[in-house]
Amino acid sequence: MMLHFPALLVVVPLIMSFLIFACGLFERRICFPLTLVTLAACLLFAGGSFWTVLSTGQPVHYHLGAWAPPWGIEYVVDNLNGLVLVALAIVALLAAIYAKTMVEREIPVAKHAPFYALYVLQATGLFGMTVTGDMFNLYVLLEIASFSAYALIGMGEGAAPFAAFRYMIFGTLGACAYLLGVGYLYIITGSLNMADLQQILTPLYQSQVLSVGFAFLLVGTGVKMAYFPVHTWLPDSYTLAPSSVSVLLAPLFTKVGAYVLIRILFTVFDPSFSTTLLPATQVLGWIAVAGILFSSIMALAQSDLKRMLCYLIVTEIGYIGIGVASGNRLGLIGSIFHILNDMFMMAGLFMAAGVIQAHFRTRKTHELTGLHRKMPVTSAVLVIAGLSVIGVPPACGFFSKWYLLLGTIQAGQWFFMGALLLGSLLNAILFFRIFERSYFEARPDDAPHLGKEPGTTFERAAMSELVPMVLTAAFIILLGLFSGYIVEYSIAYAVPKGM
Amino acid sequence: MTDFIVSKYNYWIYVLLIMIGFYGMMAKNNLMKKLIGMNIFQWSIILFYISIGSKKGGSVPVVDPSLHPAIRALDYVNPLPHVLMLTAIVVGVATTGIALTLLILIYRKYGTLEEDEILEALKK
Amino acid sequence: MNKIAALIVTLIVGGVLFYSTAFFPKWGDPKQPASIHVSPRYIEMTLAETKVPNAVTSVLADYRGYDTMFETSVIFTAGIAVMMLIRRSR
């Protein structure tokens, strides 16, 4: 039964989303339990397929419809996407648990059935993008994840439909660029399967069509990944989205985009192609340097907590870009490990921001005085996740930045290293400003302790919100403590031999 | 030179369509015109894929059952791009559907589809 | 102003596309890689393996049937997204 896990990982949530929608029409309350069961099953399948990869040491190949790869579609689970899959499944499950009270608060009752169905379809799209070994299948899954993202963001308050529309224009531009890139690869090779492409492409590295196709693939993945110049859709859409949606989208969607970038750069194309033949990684690196500086400064300038975190995502993607750009073994290990860590870090931060907005009725950072007395657990999670983003040792952020730094030093890219350190410094300023307000500034008694409506009682954050936050913080610490094992037993094998 | 142009005229046309669609998406102020530009952009990529699959002297890829053992791939057009583009057409329809819904929501909230007017309304 | 910026970007993208189109294989050339690598098997084996004369349907539903399942899911996603977004609820 274990050998069917890669396919079950994508197909079970797909069929469950239809069930959730159909049953939700009759009985609204059944949607949430079904979502939890589905995502728990996904965690089992992801863990099982990653375990087979670890125990056998060989990538797992799964032929859909029993057709051999270049003709049929193939699923490949190896060390690189096995880890990403398990992290995706964990964070998706935690986000689903967290979303229970948020959805009751934000989404009208009649829309729960389609909302949860799209929620699970979003997870299906992300799982499918990570596990597939076929370029066109990745495009179709990209579209499923993007459509559910547009619709879920459109449910937000205020200018959310406008933000969702601009995100759709950007997203479709990116997806069409990716499709064009796949078309360019198809016209000169005739195949769509990633492993097959790698064999056929090696003699073709001089062809101009290939370099233009490669550029389109990078642009398309860059848009989905919110890489620096094409990230402008992210702050508006994730800030205005309902908090249950931004907890699912913010940590996961951009990281799967980063995974697709690494898959294209190092599996479909030979590592030597993107580092020596075309200065692709150099260009990526310099753009990442500019991106880190720009988005860190923009994050400092924000007064809205959620918008600040959105710019933080662009900074983290910049770090991953620098890891890829250093083009050596250590840098790549750092960026893969950073993808893993960043999922948990961003999940913790966005969960805390959602609870603060729900119970404190405010997102303005200067109004968060005395947060720790009212909401001790949330501010504790905010501290742990913040320290991890800055890169303080017990938390996992430090270890991935450590590898990134080693990668840039080994590659002799001093500006990349400078950007990494400066980015961490700016993040430190960012977070200590919030910690200082929430811990050391007393809340003046006359200030309405609930922000907008004085007199309403301050109901405590529900357990279904606190438990996932605490678990995320625990995972951040655990990833940090066991980083040695993770890198040694799994990520080290994910790096292609040529590096 | 003329052979160079004539032998690839499908690809020249698809590039022109992409430029029109791309310009429409980037420069137009009205959101509906942006959507129309996006549709042109998507459909030009569909034209590109379909023109990859064509073969000179190839007929419709429905195989003639009578000459079963001796079917030659040269006689039939390449079916794979047609399958891929069925997916791209469906994605185009879905994009247009969701975009029109969002436009209705935006119009319901701001009473206009001009991007600059909406941005002013947002600033207030 | 952004109209000029958009025009410049479009011309750059157009230039890149024209440049790469020059190196494409000839249109309709039976020997181009796309027509000789994967697709001959679909045409020649479709009757032998699936008894369906229409090669497009056999590729659509059988060889790459998994793509089409997600394609139908894309349609389903669009349907419920429109249903969710546009409905007014009290």
Place this chain on the structure above:
Amino acid sequence: MVKDLEDVVIRTVSRILIPFIQIYGLYVFVHGHGSPGGGFQGGCIVAASFILLAVAFNLRESKRRLKERTNAIFCALGVFIYAGTGYLSFLYSGNFLDYGQLSNLFPTDPIKARYYGMAMIELGVQITVMAVMVSIFLDLITAGKHEKTLEEDGK
């Protein structure tokens, strides 16, 4: 006066045309194997007949023919059929969507089982495409104001 005349002409013509559009849609769907056709094209044509019903007559008429709730169920049903045939091959320990295993279910050889597997797939696609096209059309033209029935039962 003229408006009534116009209605009468449109309504009688569409009342005659709609059944034949649906039959043609089924024809295109059923002949997906032998000639260009299949689930998507057939589904769109049948959806066109329902849309013609909504355009020619008023909305209440078309909702009486195809209720809001059943249309939403059809959306989910079609894709469920598609994924369900994929799951069937798990029963006989075949890979997902491997119709060859369906030969244990249908009394035919594995190759003919693929033929039937594809027919089931096309049926699922036909139902979903028809239902979604009609539902998107009805949602867009009424801008979301017609969903009374779905509202109350949603509680």
